[in-house]
Each structure stands twice: as C-alpha cells, then as structure tokens.
Amino acid sequence: MAVEVKYVVVRNGEEKMTFASKKEADAYDKMLDLADNLGEWLQQAPLTLDEEQRDTLSFFLAEHKEMLTHILRGGAPQQADAKAVKPKSDKKAATKAGSASEKQAA
Template sequence: MAVEVKYVVVRNGEEKMTFASKKEADAYDKMLDLADNLGEWLQQAPLNLDDEQRDGLSFFLAENKDALGLILRGASPAETGKKPTEAKAKKTASNSKEGSASEKQAA
C-alpha cells in the first residue's frame, strides 16, 4: 500500500484545488489572496460589473500578475509573452550597449 501526501487549498470550507507539493499549494493560495484583493479593489471601479464578471476579471489578473506587472511598468502587451527574466536581460543588454556608445563619444 502506498502513502500519498496531498496538499488541498481550502477557501470558505470549499476545496479549491489539490496539489502534490506544498510549494504549488502555497503559490495557488497566494494567487487566490491576490484575486480576493483585486476583487475588493474592482468594487470601487466606476464600472457596472456583476459579481461573476468581477470574480472572473480579478482571477484573470491574479493568474497573469507577471504580465500585468510588465504592462504597468510600460511594456507593450506583445512583450508580456516573454518571461520577466528575458525582458530584464534584453533591457540590460540595451543599457550596456548605450553605455559603451556614450563611452566612445566621450573618448
């Protein structure tokens, strides 16, 4: 007989999702916290969203928080498909190229 350890995320007495690792369960729980906070914030928006729309939107934004962060920092929506580390590497590379060009001008 095998023993399996499962981590269950429970919200308001309802099982939301089951995971094989604590790390995944904690990440999902954190995402649900973010979705709850976004839902409360969206209630203040000057939009007429019903509860289902607001919950769906807040869950979508929480699931895509990395892409949302990039957009809020000024990245174009097309760039949000890239991993944040790729975007940072691209930015660092362009900054180092600019620095070397300015050093050439100063010389």
C-alpha cells in the same frame, strides 16, 4: 500500499485545488489572495460589473500577474500563445477539485 501526501487549498470551507507539493499549493493560495484583493479593488471601478464578472476578471488578473506587472511598468502586452495562457495550476501534479469553483475566488 502506497502513501501519498496531498496539499489541499481550501477557501471558505470549499476545496479549490489539490497539489502534490506544498510549494504549488502555497503559490495557488497566494494567487487566490491576490484575486480577492483585486476583486475588492474592482468594486471601486467606475463601471458596473456583476459579482461573477468581477470575480472572473480578478482571477484572470491574478493568474496573469507577471504580464500585468510588465504592462504596468510600461511594457507592451505580449501576444499569448496557447501554452502561455494555461494557468500554473494545470501542472500534472495538480488535480482539479472543480472547474467552476476554482475560477471563483469568493
């Protein structure tokens, strides 16, 4: 019998992702915190976004925070190839708890 240790990221009572390492779970949880903060900030934007659009946009920005930071510091946006677009949470050690719930950092 094998013993497996899994780290589960839970938000609002809902399992978001399961990871094999604490480091990956903590990084994903931190990214969800950033997405929540960005979502609150986007509510103040002078454009109308429904909740799903705002959640999707804030998740995208949080997921690509390195590129966003680069752009905010005056760098040009770099073309993303197929490999660069994949979120860090898609590593082999992670298993998806639900693709729809994962995209929303409610």
